[in-house]
Amino acid sequence: MRREEFLEDWRAHLVNDRRRSPHTVRAYVAAAGRFLDHRDLADWGALAALEGPDIRRFLAERRSDGLSNASIARELSAIKSFVAFARQQTSGSDGTRPRIRGPRIKKGLPRPITPDDAENVAALVEGLGREDWIGARDRAVLLLLYGAGLRIAEALSLDGAAAELDDTLSVTGKGGKQRIVPILPIVREAVAEYVRLCPWPLAKDEPLFRGAKGGPLNQGMVQKAMANARKALGLPSTATPHALRHSFATHLLGAGADLRSLQELLGHASLGSTQIYTKVDSATLLDTYRNAHPRERD
Known part of the structure; x- marks a missing residue:
C-alpha cells in the first residue's frame, strides 16, 4: 500500500x-x-x-x-x-490507541485583558481601518470574541445568515459541536453596522466577514488589526484576539457565572478546560489586592 x-x-x-x-x-x-x-x-x-x-x-x-x-x-x-x-481498519480490532505517555507540559494560565482595554481595542481598530467598512468589520469580529466568547475561527466561519443577529447565535465549534451563545446589544449593533457598510453582497450561504477584495476574511488580518491596536494602546504581546475569549470567560466567572454554564458558553468538551479560569480569576484578584491595599503599597 x-x-x-x-x-x-x-x-x-x-x-x-x-x-x-x-x-x-x-x-x-x-x-x-x-x-x-x-x-x-x-x-x-x-x-x-x-x-x-x-x-x-x-x-x-x-x-x-x-x-x-x-x-x-x-x-x-x-x-x-x-x-x-x-x-x-483491521478485522476484529476495536481501534484502541497505543499506550504511551507523552512529555509533561506545564500549562500556562491564559492572559486576559481588562474590560476597559477590550472596549478600547474594539474602538481603536474601527478607527485604524483603511476604509470605514473594514474598521467596522474588525470591530464586529473582535466584539464577537469578547462579547460572545467565540474562537476566532468560529467568528470567521459565520455566513450571511448571521447578518441579522438575534438575541442568541448558534455556533459550530470544534468537532462539529454546536452551542447557543447569547448576543449582547453592542455586538448586534457592531455586526449590523458592518453589514450596512460592507460593499460586498452577503448571501446566506457565503462568508459573513470579507477581506478587502471580497474573499473570506482570514485570521491573519484580524491578528494584524489587533496587533496595531495593541501597540497603539501599549498593551502586552499577550493581548491577542484569543485573549479576548479568555477575557470573556474570566470576567464572567468574576461576575458570578458557574463553571458548568461557562463550559457550555465556551464549547469546552471537558470541564477541566474551563476550570483553569478559576486560577486566572484568583490571580487577578490577588493582583488587584496587591495594587490597591495600603499595606501592600507601603
Missing part, C-alpha cells in the same frame, strides 16, 4: 468522520506522513501492529530536530490517533 493511499484515507476520516478543522487535518496528516517516512508498510494491519517502542523511536527522531515538549505532545497525539484508525 502506497504512502499516499494511507494519507488520503486518513485525511478523509478526519474530514468526514471526525469533522476536524482544516488546521487540525493539515497537522495530523503531516504528522502521519512523517511517521510513514522510511517505513515500508504493506497494509493497515502492518501499521496497526506498531506499538510504543516504534512510536518512541519516531519521537526521539523528532526531538533531535529540536521540537519542544508541547510540539512532541501534539505529534504524539496525532500518531496515536493514526494508529488507532489503522486498528479500526
Whole structure:
C-alpha cells in the first residue's frame, strides 16, 4: 500500500468522520506522513501492529530536530490517533490507541485583558481601518470574541445568515459541536453596522466577514488589526484576539457565572478546560489586592 493511499484515507476520516478543522487535518496528516517516512508498510494491519517502542523511536527522531515538549505532545497525539484508525481498519480490532505517555507540559494560565482595554481595542481598530467598512468589520469580529466568547475561527466561519443577529447565535465549534451563545446589544449593533457598510453582497450561504477584495476574511488580518491596536494602546504581546475569549470567560466567572454554564458558553468538551479560569480569576484578584491595599503599597 502506497504512502499516499494511507494519507488520503486518513485525511478523509478526519474530514468526514471526525469533522476536524482544516488546521487540525493539515497537522495530523503531516504528522502521519512523517511517521510513514522510511517505513515500508504493506497494509493497515502492518501499521496497526506498531506499538510504543516504534512510536518512541519516531519521537526521539523528532526531538533531535529540536521540537519542544508541547510540539512532541501534539505529534504524539496525532500518531496515536493514526494508529488507532489503522486498528479500526483491521478485522476484529476495536481501534484502541497505543499506550504511551507523552512529555509533561506545564500549562500556562491564559492572559486576559481588562474590560476597559477590550472596549478600547474594539474602538481603536474601527478607527485604524483603511476604509470605514473594514474598521467596522474588525470591530464586529473582535466584539464577537469578547462579547460572545467565540474562537476566532468560529467568528470567521459565520455566513450571511448571521447578518441579522438575534438575541442568541448558534455556533459550530470544534468537532462539529454546536452551542447557543447569547448576543449582547453592542455586538448586534457592531455586526449590523458592518453589514450596512460592507460593499460586498452577503448571501446566506457565503462568508459573513470579507477581506478587502471580497474573499473570506482570514485570521491573519484580524491578528494584524489587533496587533496595531495593541501597540497603539501599549498593551502586552499577550493581548491577542484569543485573549479576548479568555477575557470573556474570566470576567464572567468574576461576575458570578458557574463553571458548568461557562463550559457550555465556551464549547469546552471537558470541564477541566474551563476550570483553569478559576486560577486566572484568583490571580487577578490577588493582583488587584496587591495594587490597591495600603499595606501592600507601603
